[in-house]
C-alpha cells in the first residue's frame with residue numbers, strides 16, 4: 144500500500160489555488176519525479192493517462208505552476224526548460240555525456256551584493272560526468 148501525499152497537489156491547496164484537471168494531471172505525473180523532465184517529457188507521460196491533452200496545455204500548466212512557485216523551472220543550458228517538483232534550495236549536476244540532471248545537496252552560500260540587491264536564493268549547476276558514464280569511459 145502506497146499512500147504518500149502528493150506534494151504538488153498539497154502545495155497547490157496550501158497556496159489556496161484551485162486544483163484544475165490540468166493541474167491534477169501534472170501533479171500526478173510530476174510528483175516525486177527526480178529526473179527533471181522537460182515539457183516534452185512531461186507531455187509524454189501525461190499522454191499515457193490522458194491522450195487528448197496537448198503539449199500546449201502541458202506547457203501552459205507547467206509554466207503557470209512554476210510562476211506560482213509550486214514547482215521550479217530549471218535551465219541547464221541545453222536549450223530546453225526542465226521542471227523540478229522539488230522547490231527546496233538545491234543544486235544540480237548535469238552529465239555532459241548522458242545529459243541526465245541530478246540533484247546535489249551542496250548549498251550555495253548567499254553572497255552579500257550590497258544594499259542594491261537583496262539575495263534570497265542561489266543555486267548552482269555543475270557539469271561533468273555521472274558515475275555511470277565515468278565507468279563506461281574507464282573500461
Ligand SMILES: [Zn+2]
Nearest residue numbers: 238241273276
Ligand atoms: Zn552520465
Ligand SMILES: [Zn+2]
Nearest residue numbers: 227229235246
Ligand atoms: Zn532538482
